Amino acid sequence: MVAELINNIFLVNAPAGSGKTTKIKSMIISHKVEFPENNILCITYTKRAAEELKKDINSKGIYISTIHSFLHSFVNIYFSKSEIVDLYFEVFGDLIRNDIVNEKQKENITARNQRYIDKHGTLSFEVIKNNIKSIYYNESANDHLYKGGLSHDSLILFSEKIFDKFPKIKKRITQKYQRIFIDEYQDSASSVLRMFYKAVIDTTSNLYFLGDKMQQIYKNYDGFFEDELKTLNTEIKLDINHRSIPDIVSVLNNIYNDEEFYQSPSSKNSAIIPAHPPRVILCDNIHDRLEIEKSSYPDALLLFLLNQQRFNSIGAGELYSRLNRLEKYSYGKQLNAVNILSDNTNENSDSLFKLLFLVEKVLEHYKNSNLGSIIHNIKINSKIFDLNMCKITSHQHKVDFNILLSQIYDSFHKEHSIHDFLISLRKTNIFKTNYIDEIGDEYSEVLEVGLNEFKALSNYLNNPKVSTQHGVKGESHNSVFFIAEDSFKNPVVHMHKFLKLWTSTDLSLNSLESFYYEYNECVADTVNHIGCKISELNRDSYDTHSTFLNDRIEQLNKRFEGNLIFKGLYEGHYNKYLLRPNVSNIKECLKESTVYGVLSAYRLFYVGCSRAKKNLTIFIKKANVEEYSQNFIGKLERIGFSVED
Numbered sequence: 319m320v321a322e323l324i325n326n327i328f329l330v331n332a333p334a335g336s337g338k339t340t341k342i343k344s345m346i347i348s349h350k351v352e353f354p355e356n357n358i359l360c361i362t363y364t365k366r367a368a369e370e371l372k373k374d375i376n377s378k379g380i381y382i383s384t385i386h387s388f389l390h391s392f393v394n395i396y397f398s399k400s401e402i403v404d405l406y407f408e409v410f411g412d413l414i415r416n417d418i419v420n421e422k423q424k425e426n427i428t429a430r431n432q433r434y435i436d437k438h439g440t441l442s443f444e445v446i447k448n449n450i451k452s453i454y455y456n457e458s459a460n461d462h463l464y465k466g467g468l469s470h471d472s473l474i475l476f477s478e479k480i481f482d483k484f485p486k487i488k489k490r491i492t493q494k495y496q497r498i499f500i501d502e503y504q505d506s507a508s509s510v511l512r513m514f515y516k517a518v519i520d521t522t523s524n525l526y527f528l529g530d531k532m533q534q535i536y537k538n539y540d541g542f543f544e545d546e547l548k549t550l551n552t553e554i555k556l557d558i559n560h561r562s563i564p565d566i567v568s569v570l571n572n573i574y575n576d577e578e579f580y581q582s583p584s585s586k587n588s589a590i591i592p593a594h595p596p597r598v599i600l601c602d603n604i605h606d607r608l609e610i611e612k613s614s615y616p617d618a619l620l621l622f623l624l625n626q627q628r629f630n631s632i633g634a635g636e637l638y639s640r641l642n643r644l645e646k647y648s649y650g651k652q653l654n655a656v657n658i659l660s661d662n663t664n665e666n667s668d669s670l671f672k673l674l675f676l677v678e679k680v681l682e683h684y685k686n687s688n689l690g691s692i693i694h695n696i697k698i699n700s701k702i703f704d705l706n707m708c709k710i711t712s713h714q715h716k717v718d719f720n721i722l723l724s725q726i727y728d729s730f731h732k733e734h735s736i737h738d739f740l741i742s743l744r745k746t747n748i749f750k751t752n753y754i755d756e757i758g759d760e761y762s763e764v765l766e767v768g769l770n771e772f773k774a775l776s777n778y779l780n781n782p783k784v785s786t787q788h789g790v791k792g793e794s795h796n797s798v799f800f801i802a803e804d805s806f807k808n809p810v811v812h813m814h815k816f817l818k819l820w821t822s823t824d825l826s827l828n829s830l831e832s833f834y835y836e837y838n839e840c841v842a843d844t845v846n847h848i849g850c851k852i853s854e855l856n857r858d859s860y861d862t863h864s865t866f867l868n869d870r871i872e873q874l875n876k877r878f879e880g881n882l883i884f885k886g887l888y889e890g891h892y893n894k895y896l897l898r899p900n901v902s903n904i905k906e907c908l909k910e911s912t913v914y915g916v917l918s919a920y921r922l923f924y925v926g927c928s929r930a931k932k933n934l935t936i937f938i939k940k941a942n943v944e945e946y947s948q949n950f951i952g953k954l955e956r957i958g959f960s961v962e963d
């Protein structure tokens with residue numbers, strides 16, 4: 319049966335640089351001019367994107383925010399209603415009961431249960447139910463279900479449940495908003511897409527999903543909105559690349575390798591002469607070669623895969639790695655080391671870095687003899703400065719104060735550790751001693767790092783030229799240096815396996831993604847049958863299921879026979895298993911990340927290349943592609959790259 323097309327819900331799936339963000343802005347503005355009384359909602363993927371968009375369109379009735387802040391502001395007024403608290407227990411009750419029982423005796427759950435008993439005297443489902451009067455969004459990656467705290471993911475899940483159960487609440491969305499835009503739809507969870515779809519269908523509001531499937535670089539979307547996507551209105555076409563020069567547009571078309579998404583270059587970019595053709599540099603040592611190229615293109619944006627590499631390149635690698643090890647910035651916590659090291663404003667919530675960035679700002683004003691700005695900074699930071707010491711009521715005070723600032727200035731320019739710098743700050747008495755002293759033991763490793771790393775970080779923040787491949791969505795840069803790297807965990811990106819597969823097959827997003835979904839389903843089905851994750855298989859559980867697993871491997875081998883992606887990624891592992899069936903060999907066969915890592919590398923490669931307006935360079939370590947270098951160079955040249963050794 320052919321699904322009915324939906325007229326008021328639009329899908330604009332268009333490649334990089336085709337003007338999606340620009341289109342959103344112009345649609346918002348023109349709608350507002352025509353219907354000034356209407357309200358418009360625009361959901362962006364990151365806070366930064368929301369802030370950027372707000373700079374251009376900030377008028378009454380236009381609401382721009384991330385999905386979490388939108389949902390939170392929209393549903394939190396119901397969070398203490400008894401029906402909503404009941405729904406909370408309906409949705410999360412089993413999870414709560416399981417944690418109370420803690421069948422597998424997980425240590426963290428045992429500890430959490432004990433903390434609850436210490437505080438409330440006892441732990442049971444009924445006690446928890448009695449204690450929770452209202453639920454809340456805890457703005458972190460982990461739920462606090464005993465207290466009614468919803469994590470990022472649970473806020474989304476629970477909002478969807480609220481809209482399903484209480485249509486009146488859902489209806490408020492379209493009563494309030496006549497136009498809704500979801501930017502970067504490809505990285506939104508399918509539950510988010512479905513939520514808006516169900517709210518807007520059969521109403522007079524319009525909903526627009528804008529994005530690019532090729533730029534799906536986070537794992538939020540699980541593929542469960544594909545049927546609905548096929549029913550959407552696709553009459554808005556964006557097929558001109560407004561960002562890049564024709565040679566780069568041609569490379570991008572070839573990487574995308576899908577006629578449906580073919581882009582023409584914009585005529586305004588045709589006259590731009592690049593410094594070099596899009597090129598791939600195959601080198602023995604990427605670091606050394608980068609240094610050389612950086613001197614010719616000092617403004618190039620360097621795209622690394624990992625934050626660690628990015629901070630290494632800035633000259634603040636040790637600072638990043640040590641801050642990253644702090645418990646409070648570990649995985650799942652509200653803030654991480656990147657948040658702290660990227661925020662040189664007064665909003666930085668880390669006591670050490672707030673102080674360092676502030677001191678640096680004050681020294682900048684000192685250098686420019688701008689006493690007024692120094693006083694202003696002192697006044698708005700009364701928790702950090704000792705206001706008595708900073709009072710300037712006479713000429714002598716001013717002279718004394720200047721002496722203290724000059725001591726700080728000298729100390730800041732000395733080669734010593736952050737710890738020694740803090741000691742020198744403490745000695746001046748300008749700062750509250752308890753503020754400095756409270757930067758306690760947990761920071762001891764961070765304080766050992768040289769102050770020069772902080773200075774390098776600060777220079778970088780004033781002029782960022784290094785980013786991660788995940789972090790440059792939506793950006794444009796004249797010159798881009800993309801550094802090919804692998805990562806086997808957080809994030810999983812198998813760049814070199816991708817390059818190898820790309821060399822030997824005519825890869826397109828559709829072919830690789832369909833294989834990924836199909837293979838993933840086979841793995842999920844196997845996991846369901848054996849009742850444990852593939853990575854958790856051990857010799858005993860393998861023996862129990864070996865007949866089933868052997869059959870499964872033979873079936874899959876047959877099913878994907880002739881599939882070049884399977885051949886490139888899995889065939890070797892299957893042959894090995896069929897020769898020697900054992901637990902470690904089966905794990906390799908059924909590893910979902912083998913294909914996921916290649917798929918995410920393909921997308922990141924495209925995202926990275928598509929940031930370049932004029933000059934694009936890819937750096938690849940020669941040794942990593944040696945085995946197939948002739949074919950690889952041939953492929954690169956067909957794509958439109960020039961290849962340099």
Ligand SMILES: Nc1ncnc2c1ncn2[C@@H]1O[C@H](COP(=O)(O)OP(=O)(O)OP(=O)(O)O)[C@@H](O)[C@H]1O
Pocket residue numbers: 332333334335336337338339340341530533560561791792793794928
């Ligand atoms: N219609 C247009 N005419 C001229 N320039 C445009 C037009 N649309 C977009 N641009 C310019 O092209 C560049 C890319 O636009 P935009 O960021 O909107 O594209 P996008 O599709 O959102 O890109 P990406 O998917 O890579 O984030 C920007 O510099 C923008 O100013």
